Amino acid sequence: MTHVDGNALAGAFATTLGIDITATIGRCRGCGNSFDLARTHAFITAMGAVMRCSDCQAVLAVIVQNPREALVNLSGLAYITVPSL
Numbered sequence: 001m002t003h004v005d006g007n008a009l010a011g012a013f014a015t016t017l018g019i020d021i022t023a024t025i026g027r028c029r030g031c032g033n034s035f036d037l038a039r040t041h042a043f044i045t046a047m048g049a050v051m052r053c054s055d056c057q058a059v060l061a062v063i064v065q066n067p068r069e070a071l072v073n074l075s076g077l078a079y080i081t082v083p084s085l
C-alpha cells in the first residue's frame with residue numbers, strides 16, 4: 001500500500017480533535033525520535049487512516065470514522081508539543 005505524507009491527515013485531525021496535530025512535533029514511542037508530524041507516513045482507506053513513523057514504521061495514530069462518531073488512537077505517540085497561544 002502506498003502512502004502520502006502526514007499533511008494529508010490535517011483535516012481529519014482538525015475535524016475529530018479540533019486541532020491539526022500534523023502541525024505539531026511528536027515523539028514516536030517505537031524509536032524515540034521526535035519530528036514534525038507532517039512528515040510522517042499516512043495510509044488512507046475508506047475505513048480510516050493510519051499515521052506511521054517515517055523512521056521506524058511504528059503506528060503512531062489511527063482514525064476510524066463511522067456515521068455516529070470517530071475513534072482516534074494516539075497511543076503510538078509518546079507526546080506532541082503544542083505551541084502556546
Ligand SMILES: [Zn+2]
Pocket residue numbers: 028029030031032033053054055056057058
Ligand atoms: Zn519511530
